[in-house]
Amino acid sequence: GFSTCYWCHVMAKDSFNDQDLSDLLNSSYISIKVDRERRPIVDSYFKSALEIFKSEAGWPINVILTPDGRILWIDSYIDKKKLSKVLSGIAARWKHKPQMIELMAKQIESQLSLARKGIFGSNLHTVGPNDTKENHWPIASTNTRWKKLIPSLLAAARNTISNDEQQDGPRFYRTHEISGLLDQYQRTNDPELLIFIQKDLDAVLTSPSYDSINGGFHRYSVTKDWSEPHFEKMLYTQANMIRILAKIYSLTGQDRYLFAMQQTIAMGEEFLANTWGYSSAISAYSNGNEGAYYQYHDLSVDSETTAKHRQNTRLSDDNTLHDQLPLVDFSYNNHNKLISLRLADSDWRKSKEFTFLSRLRNDKKPPNIDDKVIVSWNSAYAIALLDAFDATGDREYLLLSKKILDRLWQYSKIDNQLYRTIFNGRASVKAQLGDYAWFAFALYRISAYQEHDNKFQSPRDITETFLSKGTWVLDRLITEFSTQLLNTSPSDSDAWNQSVYNHDQDLSSPKSIVFEAMMSGYRFTHNESYKDIADHLKEEQINNSSNLQTNYSFVSMMDNETNSVHLKRSFFANGNGHIEATVVNGVAKFSFRLKKGWHIYANQTKNDRIIKTEINMLPPLGEVTIVYPKPVMRKLAFMENPEALYEDRFEVTIANLPDSVRIHTININLQACTDKLCLAAEKITFNILDN
Numbered sequence: 136g137f138s139t140c141y142w143c144h145v146m147a148k149d150s151f152n153d154q155d156l157s158d159l160l161n162s163s164y165i166s167i168k169v170d171r172e173r174r175p176i177v178d179s180y181f182k183s184a185l186e187i188f189k190s191e192a193g194w195p196i197n198v199i200l201t202p203d204g205r206i207l208w209i210d211s212y213i214d215k216k217k218l219s220k221v222l223s224g225i226a227a228r229w230k231h232k233p234q235m236i237e238l239m240a241k242q243i244e245s246q247l248s249l250a251r252k253g254i255f256g257s258n259l260h261t262v263g264p265n266d267t268k269e270n271h272w273p274i275a276s277t278n279t280r281w282k283k284l285i286p287s288l289l290a291a292a293r294n295t296i297s298n299d300e301q302q303d304g305p306r307f308y309r310t311h312e313i314s315g316l317l318d319q320y321q322r323t324n325d326p327e328l329l330i331f332i333q334k335d336l337d338a339v340l341t342s343p344s345y346d347s348i349n350g351g352f353h354r355y356s357v358t359k360d361w362s363e364p365h366f367e368k369m370l371y372t373q374a375n376m377i378r379i380l381a382k383i384y385s386l387t388g389q390d391r392y393l394f395a396m397q398q399t400i401a402m403g404e405e406f407l408a409n410t411w412g413y414s415s416a417i418s419a420y421s422n423g424n425e426g427a428y429y430q431y432h433d434l435s436v437d438s439e440t441t442a443k444h445r446q447n448t449r450l451s452d453d454n455t456l457h458d459q460l461p462l463v464d465f466s467y468n469n470h471n472k473l474i475s476l477r478l479a480d481s482d483w484r485k486s487k488e489f490t491f492l493s494r495l496r497n498d499k500k501p502p503n504i505d506d507k508v509i510v511s512w513n514s515a516y517a518i519a520l521l522d523a524f525d526a527t528g529d530r531e532y533l534l535l536s537k538k539i540l541d542r543l544w545q546y547s548k549i550d551n552q553l554y555r556t557i558f559n560g561r562a563s564v565k566a567q568l569g570d571y572a573w574f575a576f577a578l579y580r581i582s583a584y585q586e587h588d589n590k591f592q593s594p595r596d597i598t599e600t601f602l603s604k605g606t607w608v609l610d611r612l613i614t615e616f617s618t619q620l621l622n623t624s625p626s627d628s629d630a631w632n633q634s635v636y637n638h639d640q641d642l643s644s645p646k647s648i649v650f651e652a653m654m655s656g657y658r659f660t661h662n663e664s665y666k667d668i669a670d671h672l673k674e675e676q677i678n679n680s681s682n683l684q685t686n687y688s689f690v691s692m693m694d695n696e697t698n699s700v701h702l703k704r705s706f707f708a709n710g711n712g713h714i715e716a717t718v719v720n721g722v723a724k725f726s727f728r729l730k731k732g733w734h735i736y737a738n739q740t741k742n743d744r745i746i747k748t749e750i751n752m753l754p755p756l757g758e759v760t761i762v763y764p765k766p767v768m769r770k771l772a773f774m775e776n777p778e779a780l781y782e783d784r785f786e787v788t789i790a791n792l793p794d795s796v797r798i799h800t801i802n803i804n805l806q807a808c809t810d811k812l813c814l815a816a817e818k819i820t821f822n823i824l825d826n
Contacts, residue, residue: 136195137171138505139367139416141425142212143195150215159219163226164199171196172415172509173556173564179635185209187250199225205240206247277674281693288683288690289319293328295684296335304358305365308339310375311639315691317382321700321822324798329387336383340395343473346429347465347483348492349406350398351417352376363471366419366426366502370407370512371641373399377519381526385702386798388824390480396523398484400532403516406501411546411557412508412539413516421502428502430472431495464488508557510547510566513539514573515642521580525704533584540577544604547574553611568619568636571612572648578605579655583706583713602659602710609656609665612649620649621671637679643688646672651692659710700820707817708733708807716801718823723789723799725750725821727781734782735805737766742778746806746816750787753800760790772810798822 136143150156160166171178171194178196184206185192192211197218199208208221229236292312299306313332320328339345342361344353352372353364380396383389407413421428464483466475474492476483483489520536523529546557547566554562555570566574582601613620619636636645653669656662676689683690705714712735713728729735740747750761764786766779792799801823806816 136169137416139369139418139420139503140194141366141419142193144418144420146195146197146212150218153215156215156219156222159222159226163222163229170507172505172507175567175569176635179640181206181209184247185211187247201236201240206243207236207239277670277677278697280677281673282697284677284680284683285690285694285697288687289315289694291684292316292687292690293331296331300335300359302359304363305355306359306361307355308352308372308376309335310379311643311687311691313379314382315687315694317379317386318691318694318700320386321702321798322698324800324822332383333387336379336392337478340391341466341476341478343429343468343471343475345395345476346402347398347476348429348474348489348496350395350400350402351406352399354419362468362473362475364426364429364473366421366429368402368406368417369641370403370413370415370509370516373403373407374512374516374519375642377516378522381519381522382702385526386822386824390482391478393527394482394484396526400520400523400535404535406504409506409508411560412513412542414504414506415509415512416505418502418504422500426473428496428499429474431467431474431492432472434467465492506558508543508546510543510553510555510557510570511573511642513543514570514577517577518573518580521584525702536577536581540574540581540601543574551611553608566615567645568612568616569642569645569648571608571615572645572652573642575605575608575612576648576652576655578602578608579652579659582659583710605652606656606660606662609652612652613664613668620646620668637676637682637689638685639688644686646676647686647689647692650689654696658706661709700822702822705819705821707805707819708735708814712807714803714819714821716821716823718792718799721790721792721794723792723801723823725787725789725803727785727787729782729784729807731783732809733807734769734780734809735807737779737781738763739766740779745778745813746804748781748787748803748805750789751802751804752789753802758791758793762788762790771808798824 181196182192344356344361344364351368354367355365357363380392384392419425464486517536517539520532524532547554547562553566555564555566578601585601650672653665657665711730711733715726717724736745736747738748768777770777801821803819807814
C-alpha cells in the first residue's frame with residue numbers, strides 16, 4: 136500500500152493492530168510490508184495479478200506467498216473476520232497438507248501465466264540476438280506508419296474521455312489524452328475540439344475534486360461527475376494537471392486556468408515542499424475520517440464558529456438559502472459537505488467568501504504528509520514548473536524548478552549510483568527506469584534555459600551544468616537498463632515485464648519518457664547511440680500498435696516528433712538557439728538568442744545557395760508588416776565573401792495582425808551555422824494567441 140491510502144489506514148487500524156490477528160501472523164507467517172511508491176515494479180506485479188483474479192485492483196493489496204515467492208492468495212481490502220479465516224485456513228494446510236499448498240501454487244501460477252500472455256503478450260515484438268537493422272523497418276518508413284496511425288489514436292483518445300462521462304466511477308484525470316488533444320488543437324485550430332477539452336476540464340475545476348480553497352487536485356473521483364473525490368493529493372497528479380493548465384491557458388488566455396495553476400503551485404509550496412525536494416503526497420485521512428479536512432459540516436447562520444468568521448470577513452447573512460450562508464463564487468453540496476467552485480474568470484481567491492471558507496478550514500488539523508521524495512515524481516513536477524514559466528513568464532517557477540533539480544542531484548546521487556527515494560536526507564532504493572528517464576529529461580529541459588538566460592546563473596565548471604548532469608543520468612540509464620530497454624535477452628520476452636514499461640499509469644509510461652529523454656540527449660549532444668535507442672523504441676511501439684491506447688503518452692510524443700507546434704518558446708540548432716514569442720495588441724514579437732559562435736542567415740541575403748531566415752503566416756495575410764533586424768556582415772571560413780547574418784540577440788516583429796484571427800499560425804524557416812559547419816535547415820511552427 137502507501138502511506139496516504141485511506142483504506143490502508145483502516146485495515147492497519149482494524150486488523151493489523153488487533154492482538155489476536157497479529158499473533159496469528161507472527162506464529163505462522165513472515166510479514167512483509169511494501170510501500171508501492173518505493174517499489175513500483177513489485178506493486179505492478181501484484182496489482183496485475185489482482186486485476187486478473189478480481190477484474191479490478193486497488194490498495195491495500197494483501198498477498199500470501201509460498202517461501203519461493205509464488206502466489207497462494209491475493210485480495211484487496213477485507214475485514215478482520217475474513218482475513219483471520221483466510222490466514223488460519225492456509226496456515227493449517229501448510230502445516231498438515233503442504234502438498235496441497237504446492238498444488239495450489241502451481242495452479243495459480245499457470246493461470247497467471249496464461250492470463251498475462253493474453254493481456255500483455257498480444258502482438259508483442261521482441262528483438263532477438265540475430266536481428267539487425269536490415270531486419271527492421273527503415274526509419275523513414277516507420278515515421279510514415281506513425282503518421283498514418285496517429286489520427287485514429289487521437290480519435291480513440293477522444294472516445295475514451297467521452298466513455299468516461301457515461302460510465303460509473305471511479306474516474307481518473309485523462310491527462311495523457313487531454314495533453315495530446317490540446318496539441319492536436321494547436322495544429323488544427325478546431326473550435327469543436329477545444330470546446331470538448333474545456334468541457335472536460337471545467338467539469339473538474341467546478342467540482343470538489345479540485346480543492347478551490349487550498350488549491351490542488353485530489354487523486355480521483357469515486358463518481359463520474361467528480362462530485363465524490365478520493366481525497367489523497369499526489370505530487371504526480373499536481374504535476375500532470377499543472378502541465379495541462381499551463382498549456383490550455385497559453386492557448387486560450389482564459390484566467391480560470393491561470394488562477395487554478397497558480398493556486399495548485401502555491402499549495403505545493405505550502406504543503407509539499409521540504410528540505411530535500413517535494414513530498415510525495417497528502418493523506419486522505421484527517422481528523423479521524425477520510426476527507427474531514429475538506430468538509431464543511433456546519434455552514435449554518437447560527438453556528439458559533441461560522442458567526443465568528445462571518446463577522447471577521449464582513450460576510451452578510453442576508454438572503455440565506457435553507458439556513459445556509461449565501462455563496463456566490465462557491466457551491467455547497469449538503470450531501471457530502473464539500474465546497475466547489477462556480478465557473479468564473481474572476482479570481483475567487485480575492486473574494487470575501489474565499490477568506491471566510493479558508494478561515495473555517497484553518498481551524499482544523501491538516502492531514503498527514505508522506506515526506507519521502509521520489510525522483511521521478513519530483514522531476515515531473517520540475518518539468519511542470521517549466522511549463523508554468525513558459526505560459527506566464529513568471530521567473531519564480533523557473534527558479535523553483537531549478538531548486539528541485541539541484542536538490543535531487545545533491546541527495547539522490549551517491550557514489551556513482553542514482554537512488555529512487557530520499558527520506559530525511561537519506562537516499563534509498565536503487566532508481567528505476569522511470570526515475571532515470573524523468574530526471575534526465577528534466578535536466579536536459581532546464582539546461583536550455585541555463586544556456587540562454589543571463590540571469591539564470593551558469594556554473595563555471597562545465598561538469599556541473601545541467602546538460603552534463605543530464606548526460607550522466609542518461610548514460611547511467613543505458614548502463615543499468617539496456618537489456619530491458621532493448622529487450623534483447625530471452626528472459627526479457629516475458630510479456631508482463633514489458634507491459635510495466637509500456638503502460639501509462641500515474642505518470643507517462645517509462646518507455647515514452649525514455650524516448651523523450653533520448654531524443655533530448657541526441658539534440659543537445661549529437662550522441663548517435665541516444666538516437667539509435669529512440670529509433671528502436673519508435674519501431675517497437677508501432678509494431679505493438681494494438682496496445683498503444685494504454686501508452687497514449689508515447690502517441691502524443693510521436694505526434695510532436697512528426698508535426699511539432701510551439702506556443703511561446705522553442706529551441707533550435709540542437710539547443711544552441713532559442714526563440715520566445717509574444718503577441719500583444721496585434722503585434723507579434725519573436726526574440727531570438729544564439730550562443731556565441733552561432734548565427735543564422737539573414738532575410739536580406741542574396742545568396743541563393745543558402746536558406747535565409749524567413750517568416751510567413753498560415754493562411755497568408757496581405758496586410759501584415761514583417762520587420763527584420765539589420766544584419767551583420769561577416770566572412771565565414773568556408774565562404775569566399777562576407778555574408779549577411781543574424782547573431783547574438785535580435786528581434787523580428789509582425790505588425791497589423793488581424794483581429795478576426797484568434798490563434799495565429801506562424802512558420803519560421805532558418806538555417807544555423809558556426810564558422811566551421813552548417814546544420815540542416817529547420818522550420819519552426821508557432822501557434823500564438825493574441826493577448
